[in-house]
Amino acid sequence: MKHILLAGSGRSAAALIHYLLENALQEDWEITIADIHPGSSVHPRERRILFDVTDEFQCSRETQRADLVISLLPASFHSRMAVDCIRYKKHFLTASYVSEEIRALDTAAREGGVLLLNEMGLDPGIDHMSAMAMIDAIKTEGGKIHSFKSYTGGLIAPESVDNPWEYKFTWNPRNVVLAGQATAHYMGSNQLKYVPYHRLFKNPELIHVEGIGLFEGYPNRDSLQYIQAYGLENIETMLRGTFRMPGYCKAWDVFVQLGWTDDSFKIKKSDEKISYATMLNSFLPEGTGPLELRLSNFLGEDIDGPIMEKLKWLDIFNEEEILFTEASPAALLQLLLERKWALKATDKDRTVMQHQIEYTINGKKQKKTSSLTVTGSDAVNTAMAKTVGLPLGIAAKLILQNKIRVCGVHIPTIKEIYVPVLEELEKHEIAFIEKEEDVTD
Amino acid sequence: MKHILLAGSGRSAAALIHYLLENALQEDWEITIADIHPGSSVHPRERRILFDVTDEFQCSRETQRADLVISLLPASFHSRMAVDCIRYKKHFLTASYVSEEIRALDTAAREGGVLLLNEMGLDPGIDHMSAMAMIDAIKTEGGKIHSFKSYTGGLIAPESVDNPWEYKFTWNPRNVVLAGQATAHYMGSNQLKYVPYHRLFKNPELIHVEGIGLFEGYPNRDSLQYIQAYGLENIETMLRGTFRMPGYCKAWDVFVQLGWTDDSFKIKKSDEKISYATMLNSFLPEGTGPLELRLSNFLGEDIDGPIMEKLKWLDIFNEEEILFTEASPAALLQLLLERKWALKATDKDRTVMQHQIEYTINGKKQKKTSSLTVTGSDAVNTAMAKTVGLPLGIAAKLILQNKIRVCGVHIPTIKEIYVPVLEELEKHEIAFIEKEEDVTD
Numbered sequence: 001m002k003h004i005l006l007a008g009s010g011r012s013a014a015a016l017i018h019y020l021l022e023n024a025l026q027e028d029w030e031i032t033i034a035d036i037h038p039g040s041s042v043h044p045r046e047r048r049i050l051f052d053v054t055d056e057f058q059c060s061r062e063t064q065r066a067d068l069v070i071s072l073l074p075a076s077f078h079s080r081m082a083v084d085c086i087r088y089k090k091h092f093l094t095a096s097y098v099s100e101e102i103r104a105l106d107t108a109a110r111e112g113g114v115l116l117l118n119e120m121g122l123d124p125g126i127d128h129m130s131a132m133a134m135i136d137a138i139k140t141e142g143g144k145i146h147s148f149k150s151y152t153g154g155l156i157a158p159e160s161v162d163n164p165w166e167y168k169f170t171w172n173p174r175n176v177v178l179a180g181q182a183t184a185h186y187m188g189s190n191q192l193k194y195v196p197y198h199r200l201f202k203n204p205e206l207i208h209v210e211g212i213g214l215f216e217g218y219p220n221r222d223s224l225q226y227i228q229a230y231g232l233e234n235i236e237t238m239l240r241g242t243f244r245m246p247g248y249c250k251a252w253d254v255f256v257q258l259g260w261t262d263d264s265f266k267i268k269k270s271d272e273k274i275s276y277a278t279m280l281n282s283f284l285p286e287g288t289g290p291l292e293l294r295l296s297n298f299l300g301e302d303i304d305g306p307i308m309e310k311l312k313w314l315d316i317f318n319e320e321e322i323l324f325t326e327a328s329p330a331a332l333l334q335l336l337l338e339r340k341w342a343l344k345a346t347d348k349d350r351t352v353m354q355h356q357i358e359y360t361i362n363g364k365k366q367k368k369t370s371s372l373t374v375t376g377s378d379a380v381n382t383a384m385a386k387t388v389g390l391p392l393g394i395a396a397k398l399i400l401q402n403k404i405r406v407c408g409v410h411i412p413t414i415k416e417i418y419v420p421v422l423e424e425l426e427k428h429e430i431a432f433i434e435k436e437e438d439v440t441d
Numbered sequence: 442m443k444h445i446l447l448a449g450s451g452r453s454a455a456a457l458i459h460y461l462l463e464n465a466l467q468e469d470w471e472i473t474i475a476d477i478h479p480g481s482s483v484h485p486r487e488r489r490i491l492f493d494v495t496d497e498f499q500c501s502r503e504t505q506r507a508d509l510v511i512s513l514l515p516a517s518f519h520s521r522m523a524v525d526c527i528r529y530k531k532h533f534l535t536a537s538y539v540s541e542e543i544r545a546l547d548t549a550a551r552e553g554g555v556l557l558l559n560e561m562g563l564d565p566g567i568d569h570m571s572a573m574a575m576i577d578a579i580k581t582e583g584g585k586i587h588s589f590k591s592y593t594g595g596l597i598a599p600e601s602v603d604n605p606w607e608y609k610f611t612w613n614p615r616n617v618v619l620a621g622q623a624t625a626h627y628m629g630s631n632q633l634k635y636v637p638y639h640r641l642f643k644n645p646e647l648i649h650v651e652g653i654g655l656f657e658g659y660p661n662r663d664s665l666q667y668i669q670a671y672g673l674e675n676i677e678t679m680l681r682g683t684f685r686m687p688g689y690c691k692a693w694d695v696f697v698q699l700g701w702t703d704d705s706f707k708i709k710k711s712d713e714k715i716s717y718a719t720m721l722n723s724f725l726p727e728g729t730g731p732l733e734l735r736l737s738n739f740l741g742e743d744i745d746g747p748i749m750e751k752l753k754w755l756d757i758f759n760e761e762e763i764l765f766t767e768a769s770p771a772a773l774l775q776l777l778l779e780r781k782w783a784l785k786a787t788d789k790d791r792t793v794m795q796h797q798i799e800y801t802i803n804g805k806k807q808k809k810t811s812s813l814t815v816t817g818s819d820a821v822n823t824a825m826a827k828t829v830g831l832p833l834g835i836a837a838k839l840i841l842q843n844k845i846r847v848c849g850v851h852i853p854t855i856k857e858i859y860v861p862v863l864e865e866l867e868k869h870e871i872a873f874i875e876k877e878e879d880v881t882d
Contacts, residue, residue, distance in 0.1 A: 183703055192711075192723045194770070196700030198639035203726065259637030262624055270633075282633045285644065329635070 001028050002400045005062050007051060007081060008072035009035040012095075012171070014380055016070070016389030021046055023397060034062060053077045064088045068396055071096075078102060078118075086112050091399050095121025095388050097221075103409055110408035117404075119411040120395050121388035122351055123152035123220075126372070126425070127240070128229075128411055129391070129418035130432055131355050134370055135230055136415065138359050143366070146236045147358035151207060151217040153243025154384045157348035157375050164310045166245035168341045170349040170376075170384040177261055177334045179242070184219035187227065187238040195219055201253035206246065209354050209371050210435060216249050217241040229413055243352050251310040254299060255333060258283040263330035273321035276336060279329070280316055291317050314340050343379040350375045351383045353432075358439060365439035370432045387430060394424045442469050443841045446503050448492060448522060449513035450476040453536075453612065455821055457511070457830030462487055464838060475503060494518045505529045509837055512537075519543060519559075527553050532840050536562025536829050538662075544850055551849035558845075560852040561836050562829035563792055564593035564661075567813070567866070568681070569670075569852055570832070570859035571873055572796050575811055576671055577856065579800050584807070587677045588799040592648060592658040594684025595825045598789035598816050605751045607686035609782045611790040611817075611825040618702055618775045620683070625660035628668065628679040636660055642694035647687065650795050650812050651876060657690050658682040670854055684793050692751040695740060696774060699724040704771035714762035717777060720770070721757055732758050755781050784820040791816045792824045794873075799880060806880035811873045828871060835865045 004020060006013070013033075020031045024045035033039070034051030041048045052058060053073055063069055063084040070093045071081050078094055079101035085092040086108050098118045109116050119125055127150055138145060154170045169176060184195040204216035223240045232238060244252075255261050260283065267274065277291055287294050295311070296303040314336060322332060343349065353372040358365065376383035395417065398404045404417055412418050425431070445461060447454070454474075461472045465486035474480070475492030482489045493499060494514055504510055504525040511534045512522050519535055520542035526533040527549050539559045550557050560566055568591055579586060595611045610617060625636040645657035664681045673679060685693075696702050701724065708715065718732055728735050736752070737744040755777060763773060784790065794813040799806065817824035836853070839845045839861055846857070853859050866872070 183700060183706055185706075188727045191727065192719075193727065194700055194703075194723050196639075196698075196703060196724075199698070199700075257637075257640070259624060259635055259640075262635075262637060265624055265626075278633075282635050283637075286629045286632065286634065 001030055002068070003030050003032065003066045004396060004400075005032045005034060005066035005069045006072065007034050007053065007062075007069065007077075008074075009033050009037075009039070010072060011380075012385050012388050013072055014382075014389070015385040016072070016393050019390060019393030020396065023393070027397060027400065029400070032062065032066065053081070060084050060088070063090055066090055068093065068399055070094070070392055070396060075099065079105070082109075082116050085116070086114050089114055091115045091117070093117050093120055093392060093395055093399070095119065095125055095392055097124060098409060098411060106409040113407050115399060115404065115407050116409045117395060117399070117412065117417070118409065120391050122154075122384070122391070123242075123353065125391045125412065126387060126430070127152055127353060127355075128226075128413050129422050130353070130370060130372070131230060132413045132415075132418050133422060134355060134357055134368060134434075135232070138357065138361070138368070139231075141361060143359040143361040145232055145357060145359040147238075147356070148230065148232060148235060149237065149239045149241065149356045150354070151215070151241040151243045152353045153215060153351065155243065155245060155350050155352060157350040160344075160347040160349070163340070164306070164313050165248055165251065165341070167248055168343050168347065168349070169338065170343065170382050173334050173338050173341075174330075177330050177337065178263055180218070180220075181261070181263075182221065184221060184223075186219050186223040186240070187235065190236045192224070193219075198256055201249040201256060204244070204249040205241070207243070207354065209352060209373070210369070210433070211371075212352065212373055214246050215243040215352065216246050217243055218249055229411060237358075243354075247306055247310070251307045254307065254311060257299070260329045260333045263328045266326040266328055267332065268326045269324060274324075275319045275321055276316045276332075277319045279322075279332060283329075343382075345379050347379050348376045349382045349384055351387045367437050367439045369435045369437075371435075372430065372432045374430055386428075390425060390428055390430065391421055394421045442471055443508045444471050444473065444506055445837060445841075446473045446475060446507035446510045447513065448475050448494065448503075448510065448518075449515075450474050450478075450480070451513060451613075452821075453826050453829050454513055455823075455830070456826040457513070457834050460831055460834030461837065464834070468838060468841065470841070473503065473507065494522070501525050501529070504531055507531055509534065509840055511535070511833055511837060516540065520546070523550075523557050526557070527555050530555055532556045532558070534558050534561060534833060534836055534840070536560065536566055536833055538565060539850060539852060547850040554848050556840060556845065556848050557850045558836060558840070558853065558858070559850065561832050563595075563825065563832070564683075564794065566832045566853065567828060567871070568593055568794060568796075569667075569854050570863050571794070571811060571813065572671060573854045573856075573859050574863060575796060575798055575809060575875075576673070579798065579802070579809070580672075582802060584800040584802040586673055586798060586800040588679075588797070589671065589673060589676060590678065590680045590682065590797045591795070592656070592682040592684045593794045594656060594792065596684065596686060596791050596793055598791040601785075601788040601790070604781070605747070605754050606689055606692065606782070608689055609784050609788065609790070610779065611784065611823050614775050614779050614782075615771075618771050618778065619704055621659070621661070622702070622704075623662065625662060625664075627660050627664040627681070628676065631677045633665070634660075639697055642690040642697060645685070645690040646682070648684070648795065650793060650814070651810070651874070652812075653793065653814055655687050656684040656793065657687050658684055659690055670852060672854075678799075684795075688747055688751070692748045695748065695752060698740070701770045701774045704769045707767040707769055708773065709767045710765060715765075716760045716762055717757045717773075718760045720763075720773060724770075784823075786820050788820050789817045790823045790825055792828045808878050808880045810876045810878075812876075813871065813873045815871055827869070831866060831869055831871065832862055835862045 021043045032047045034049050038048040038050050068091045075096040082092050156168050180200045181197050186193050204218045207215050207217050220240045220242045223238050227238050301307045351374045355370045357368045374383040462484045471486050473488045475490050479489040479491050509532045516537040523533050597609050621641045622638050627634050645659045648656050648658050661681045661683045664679050668679050742748045792815045796811045798809045815824040
């Protein structure tokens with residue numbers, strides 16, 4: 001019997017747990033689900049334990065017991081789990097970005113024969129795998145790639161859209177509120193491009209995804225590091241981006257401009273009551289008159305226009321007292337959004353991904369577009385949980401079956417990983433639609 | 442004989458060292474000047490040593506040898522020096538803001554009978570002392586204070602202005618480049634105000650200082666904490682600000698908007714040469730055409746207007762290769778500015794301070810304005826070094842003479858400190874001019 005330790009079982013874990021349990025008997029696995037709120041077991045091969053990642057003794061004991069550790073914990077805990085994995089020669093799997101701390105473990109992992117496989121969810125994850133499948137195919141045909149653009153969004157299915165943002169939380173709300181605070185880096189027409197946070201949401205690109213319509217895309221983190229990871233040296237355009245529904249970015253930018261996404265200082269509860277209205281006032285230039293009017297003047301937006309409509313819908317002019325002791329502006333914004341952007345039980349979410357690759361083959365310019373749309377079933381069985389969880393589950397199976405045999409720190413850009421994972425994803429109806437067209441300059 | 446340890450003797454130290462040596466024989470002091478570049482002694486009571494603050498043994502040995510430690514080291518080193526001071530019961534003096542680490546030492550310092558006196562330079566320093574003198578006087582008269590505003594600037598004397606920014610470095614260039622990156626906090630007409638960095642330089646206030654003209658002021662850091670420190674509970678307006686010459690803020694804001702003051706990531710030297718022109722291009726939206734035109738379009742500024750004039754003068758369109766391996770945008774901006782904003786040997790700097798206090802007395806609204814202008818002699822004997830160094834030197838003398846006897850963590854807001862220091866500052870021609878006027882609503 002093989003033992004899998006799943007550390008962290010928050011809302012993103014449902015599909016992964018389902019996959020692991022579904023395969024447990026056939027693969028002869030025992031699954032330990034370790035969390036602060038462990039829940040109770042329903043499957044004979046499921047073991048639920050109360051888990052405290054700061055308890056070093058428990059961490060090392062559970063790691064020793066496992067053959068493979070999957071971490072869905074907050075990213076800051078990964079490296080301490082990975083260090084234990086190297087010590088006890090266990091493989092390690094996450095959906096998170098490779099941190100500096102994890103990268104530093106590469107030599108030790110390789111020497112120990114341990115795989116630390118990261119970025120194995122949706123974005124990052126499925127995006128890397130499907131991109132590499134396209135890139136490798138184009139290269140095999142003899143094509144030369146000039147431009148790579150890729151966008152992913154965790155959105156809401158049209159039938160569940162019932163607010164003017166056309167957005168709800170299907171993932172960690174804190175990550176949504178703080179998204180993009182580091183300067184974005186990408187390559188645009190042979191020019192290095194840096195986009196500071198306060199300009200990130202100002203000019204989204206409009207992108208059409210066949211069959212489902214228009215989306216906004218804004219640059220996501222550091223795209224430059226994937227030039228080498230994807231083997232695209234000397235590429236002219238390299239951009240990874242995030243999808244939102246049209247109109248979202250300019251409205252979100254209001255919070256950036258106000259300073260409401262600031263997580264660097266804490267507002268202290270004073271003697272006076274603090275409401276979203278008083279908080280808004282604090283971030284607006286001094287002035288008098290109705291707040292709505294002052295905000296629309298500050299923004300230079302029509303008081304009845306689509307941006308103000310989104311803000312009004314969020315209730316940011318509410319004068320009720322906020323119950324808290326001290327919190328950053330970002331935390332108070334998150335509190336408001338969690339109320340307004342919560343999924344209803346029957347809501348369906350939708351993850352959307354698109355790659356656009358331009359290349360030259362036999363002297364001709366071509367463009368390949370590859371798109372993925374996955375729709376969730378309800379607020380628990382979300383497309384997000386499925387597209388993050390399945391790649392992790394499939395990779396777990398392949399590792400334990402000895403079909404993935406590389407060691408060291410990896411992301412799923414190599415064939416040994418992406419070919420079998422994409423193959424099985426297709427059986428779960430996670431399949432891309434490709435389109436090819438000639439490009440005329 | 443009393444021993445003073447001065448840790449750090451950068452360009453800000455000249456006036457302080459001069460004061461200490463001038464008083465050394467009469468006060469029976471020995472002055473140890475400890476620095477990585479110690480220089481050589483010229484005075485019988487001067488001892489110069491090569492000093493490495495990371496060498497714990499040397500630090501503790503020199504602290505034990507001293508009766509008083511003055512730190513002009515970068516602020517991050519203060520707390521380790523202060524810990525040694527508490528251990529060996531030595532007083533400690535800096536011109537820096539009280540950090541959380543220093544604040545946490547208050548109880549230990551009080552129990553040990555040790556004084557940790559901070560914010561004892563110009564701003565913070567002279568501003569606190571002169572403000573408290575005014576505030577205490579108004580309170581003694583029976584006045585009720587509604588509004589306190591105070592501005593300080595380290596600027597250039599008009600006769601030395603020879604560039605369109607009317608600015609040169611008279612202080613740590615890195616601090617000037619990174620100034621204001623935390624959200625500014627102040628109280629404006631009974632409203633808490635938070636100003637995020639990307640809006641800090643957009644709308645400076647215009648302030649007239651009698652006899653010398655107009656200045657721009659923008660809010661400096663967290664003014665709110667001084668409400669309690671100054672004993673101004675329930676005040677309606679509380680603002681500490683920074684002076685610049687008119688036109689400076691909007692031009693500086695260009696660097697903020699571009700992202701050139703970002704110190705959070707490093708640009709790596711690539712195969713291609715990087716110049717200020719290519720760096721500018723990286724921070725501009727994608728486009729073609731002459732850089733100057735693209736920048737002026739991006740800013741919405743006239744290509745021949747005063748903002749573009751300042752930018753052109755700084756040579757930001759220069760296509761020469763910058764020699765570096767890796768550096769943050771802020772570090773590369775600093776590199777450029779250090780060349781352009783360097784003081785010439787004969788340049789005179791000027792520090793300008795103004796307090797504005799509005800209060801009610803006997804049912805009448807009054808306003809008191811108090812202003813200070815100090816002009817330097819040349820690029821070494823600057824007004825900045827004098828106004829930072831003298832308060833430190835005078836405080837050192839008063840502490841060693843046992844005339845300042847408080848213990849614990851302090852800033853110079855108490856009479857025991859500010860009365861004798863201001864008195865001696867006046868003898869050195871650091872004197873405020875007060876003006877009083879009636880206020881009509």
